[in-house]
Amino acid sequence: MTSRNDEDDNGFAEWGGYMAAKKAKLVEQYEQQASSSKKQSDILTGVAIYVNGYTSPSAEELKILMSAHGGVYHTYQMPKTTHIVASILPNAKVKQLGSVPIVKATWISDSIAAGALLDHRKYLLYTGHDDKQPKLDCVRPKTLTAADPGFLSEFYNNSRLHLISTLGAEYKQLVNQLREKSNGVYPGRERLRTLPRGLAPSERVVMHIDMDCFFVSVGLRSRPQLRGRPVAVTHGRGTPINRPQASVECENELVKKYFPNENFEDVDSHGSMAEVASCSYEARQCGVRNGMLLGNALKICSDLKTIPYDFEGYREVSTALYKTIAEYTLDIEAVSCDEMYVDVTPILAAANITVEDWATHIRKEVIAVTGCPCSAGFGANRLQARLANKRAKPAGQFYLRPDDVETYMAQVSLSDLPGVGSATVAKLTKMGLHKCGDLQVGCPPLLYTQNSLQEMQANYFEIK
Template sequence: MPLPTIVHLDADAFFVSCELALKPELRGTKCAVGGRERGIISSASYEARACGVYTPMPTQRALKVCPDLILLPHTSGLYGKVSRQMFDLCTTLTPLVQRNSVDEGYLDLGPCGFQAAAEIETRIRALQQRLWDELQLPVSFGIAANKLIAQIASKLRKPRGFVVVPPGQEEEFLAPLPIGKLPGIGAKTEAALTERHGLKLVRDITARNESQLEAIFGAGWREMRATARGEDDRPVETERDDAKSYSQQETFAADIAEFAEIERVAKRMVDELLPKIREDGKRVRTMTVKIRYPDFTQETHGRSLESATDLEAPFYPLVAPLLQAAWKLRRPLRLVSVRFSNVEEAAA
């Protein structure tokens, strides 16, 4: 019987968790990282999220919805350091580790020789506990036969979630979930699909025939059907970024047509790349956005600041215009990436 050998790990409220490891007395409070010096919330505790604080949210709005919010400044170098420690602990279990971003990635347990699903679950639970014991870092895990299902599973029961989906049960696992749980379906798309087509749960997608799906999703209907069935053959990739630039990309399981959703993903990449740049003692001057259409044609657009920086704030206003300049065709996107280049050493 096949084993669930693909693991997705997702650190819970990563920036906040890193800060709370240094300030444990603040655990259980409404707190957030970011705030006044950059004007935007980078990470919020789950207590703050319950009050309506989200990422990225302007600080002034966050303070209105949560007046007793505790703002924590970014600690220089901390997040990159903890991220490396987290992934280093993962490599003690398997050499196949994909570092998607500063706070999430994939493990492939295929080379580990495990003989039973129970053995895999025991080892991942031990890793989850070790991450807490050594780093005070709460991490959620999803274990499945492919990356799509593992990622969805890891986000279902946060914080400190642990969800295992046995191979062969992918479609059954997805069927009762809201369609918004599928990658690429943002809040606006979910609302439109529900209102116009009666699609509320993932099973509503798989119940439609091919012509109905094509009428709803257009040329991307096959990909959407495959996603709703839990099909995904992407491998875990372990390549590292070019040291002369910092980049991150995301290939969507289903094409995304909403500008706001793409902008949110790109801004999240800014939030995740800049801590690594600061940790490396670098500054960057140029940001380039790349988009890719379903037919694999792609466009890029970049812009340079007058001087290099290691802060997020100067790049936030560039995200929307760069996306607009690159995304000229009114077609959904398969991939978006953000790349920082013109790297300089930070001032001593």
């Protein structure tokens, strides 16, 4: 059994103290900035805001306004926060924030313009209306253009990329908060007592856990009839293009540029230009790829079913994933809403179980809690764990043992290495390099004549 002190040596334990010090430092910096800047009024005295996500005015603009008019700006939510400023929040997040009023950013700007602190209740982001009560909607929604004042907020509210970046930051913060509140007891480890005893590895083991086809899997929870069929998540529904022909030609050129190895037919004015955000493995077997235009996807897979985004569902499943892992350890490095790295060395040693038994156990638990499948890769470091997970997918597990690393890496394509993009792959291919094994056995003929590292680098950058 490992002691709590032993686990603290891995560097994760000090994060709680670090975050507390960081918050205090940010408050101190704000107070110094406010005292040195010229105060215009005391309209916002007694108001302390925390900005959650995209707002208009922006968080930086609100920070300046609060300083100039006697208010307080919190980079993180704190006990002294009086109001939360946001443009959109899911119900789960609203419940998590508690009783602190959630208002629109215009409350601040309108109060300053009026010369007095206005009633915040008129600016509440959510009212007491029961969301289960249907509303009459007799007017067709207006399609916003880039010239519309509300275009940016509408765009961010419906952007999956904005959601991914926001959730990634939120779950890093969640892990830090859990560390601050941790008493060193992990209830999940009690459930490991039912597993057979085995020989835990003596070396360090890092797990990379990743949800399979995350957006699709979340959407299929309420559509079980589509399991096993080609499915794509997209804003579009296969409707024809309503844009000038010049846009069609431009899109076709971009598709050929970014998918040079794919044999796609040109999209015409009868195809959809909506982008495939995520697709099931069944769709991938038909040739559909993430980022493909829906018009092209339907041409190569006529049976493709499309489902809409479920932003609230993504947040719900992500939170469940992180909290499930946190019941076993807080040695977590959040990567995004659907993946993370975990140092499982203390877990295996404390429970005296094998990597395989742990992987089977945690994957079953994640599926039971979230309703979505996941894969897990294991190795001595993050790179090995990530590459092992490529072999584990879909819905599997793989442990890259120390004795097998060199042999395994020899078969890994250079394009699978993190940070090696298509431009780099093209240059390496011209140099005769395709797999990691090509670098293990020696330099290719193109480099035999190079006399120095500088010459090799110059040769690399000259290749177009």
